[in-house]
Amino acid sequence: MAANSSERPVLEELDRAECLRLISDGVIGRVAFDDGEGPTVIPVNYAVADEAVVFRTSVSGRLSHSLLTSVVGGEVRAAFQVDRFDEASHAGWSVLLRGGAHALTEEEKAEIPRVDPWPGGDREAWFRLAATEVSGRRLRRP
Numbered sequence: 001m002a003a004n005s006s007e008r009p010v011l012e013e014l015d016r017a018e019c020l021r022l023i024s025d026g027v028i029g030r031v032a033f034d035d036g037e038g039p040t041v042i043p044v045n046y047a048v049a050d051e052a053v054v055f056r057t058s059v060s061g062r063l064s065h066s067l068l069t070s071v072v073g074g075e076v077r078a079a080f081q082v083d084r085f086d087e088a089s090h091a092g093w094s095v096l097l098r099g100g101a102h103a104l105t106e107e108e109k110a111e112i113p114r115v116d117p118w119p120g121g122d123r124e125a126w127f128r129l130a131a132t133e134v135s136g137r138r139l140r141r142p
Helices: 014-021 062-067 105-110
Strands: 011-016 029-033 039-049 051-059 076-086 091-103 125-140
Touching: 011 014, 014 076, 014 091, 014 125, 029 051, 029 062, 039 062, 062 076, 062 091, 062 125, 076 125, 105 125
Parallel strands: none
Antiparallel strands: 011 125, 029 039, 029 076, 039 051, 051 125, 076 091, 091 125
């Protein structure tokens, strides 16, 4: 028998402040970008710094090569998503940030939260994605 509609989860839009609060203590998110062959999504460890996310990756990896630009101070358009869902209760949330990503300078690295990547190996390419657009949704029980 189907659940009646008053018992079903409710989908609500989240404001910018709530979205940033939800992702502020996170550990893993996904960077979406175009790697030259089409849209690609890669999970990364991250930290939140103001209204931006900071993450590290391999200098020789696809993510680093795709986000680097030859224009000094230039940015590459990318997106970043974090979500948490409980499959048993059909509740959770999803947050999406869109904006420009750029490689961090040594000065910028000194001023941001520490990011500890889970994978071993060289992860010395640091990036910051500034959130120009922030959106989110929460699925909750009434």
